[in-house]
Amino acid sequence: MSGASLPSRIGPYLVERLLGAGGMGEVYLAYSVAGEPVAVKVIRPDRTDPHTRARFEREATIARTISGTGRVARFIEADPFAEQPWLAMDYVPGRPLSDVVKDQGPLSTPLVASLGALLAEGLAAVHAAGLVHRDLKAQNVVLGDFGPVIIDFGLGAFVGASKGSLTQAGVVIGTVRCMPPEQALGELDVTQAADVYGLGTVLLYAATGHYPYDGARWEAVAAQVVNAEIGPDLSGLPDALTPVVSAMLAHKAEDRPSLEEVTRQCADLMRLLGTSPARARRALIQETTPKDHPTMVLPQPDSPMLDRLDSLERLLREESASPAPSAPAPPSHVESGSDASDTPAERDVEKGVENSPPLVRKPEPGSGDAAEPTPRRGRPPASQRVADELRKRYAMGPALAWSKR
16 A cells, blocks of 8 residues: 555545555554544555464454553554454544654753653553563654653564564564664563663653664664664763663663653652653643644544545445455464565665564574464464454445534
């Protein structure tokens, strides 16, 4: 898919426009049957191999367990076995932190401390579910009327938090400027400390406008990340923030603070600077969410966009009146085979590294890389049965309609 060929519908959702694109897929603003805005992510056609579908299925399954925070975009539903797998989550109106810093410059110290405390609390809820985000960066933090919200749990976002991980040995998923050394080395058992490091890169960017490491190509950046002798670039970081951010960017995972410690340290810093966490949060919202910004506003009742959606709805309703060919059956098991990383392409540093081999392989005892789990045949997995039920429900074709008033 691309912006030139905007899909009319993804699953049961009517698509309005493209929100963004990355190495693994695209994200669209769409509407539910009731007219609720959602963000729907689809996987690129060249990424729909069995391993990718399996990772996507895992993400969709365990994303439902996250609760207890408003700092993480809520998971709604997904179909990992669609021709192009998709994932629907809450649409979060606002601007990415990366855009805010580019447009307005680095945030003040109290606002960075507020950002750190709020995001650390949100990540704690993700970790409480036994999950690891693995791709924290300024582009994945949206600033809106509620404050910062973590979005875009892409492929691999929840992978590696348990022994049932489906990540293959020697695969790097994430954005190289923001990933910790252990992730850049391709370790499978990435811990919650990886997110502490990622959050540290977000706070450094918010305070200075740059990341801890930089280079012309991702390989050059990765070489610095994995080298314990090369410290992160903390130039421009206010002295008050240096202790907490530098600790979060420690080379060794065990040397990084917990998220609870980050929250407490940021809250203490806000008080030391003469404000309270509640006041700092309000100031963060006021200074980062201009009300006249186009991304903050959904279509108005007389918007031409709603007329377009009405036209699309009518076309889809007419199509649903005709018998549709049956959808192909989803695979009954995950076949072992080569991942997309077998023939990696060089990627621009800004786009990050997804499904690319690690720059440095850590020596492993024994015979080598861990073997792929043996797929079980027989009764279809529960996720497949759920997908079949969803397809039947979608095939019923409830009309997507908006009344003109």
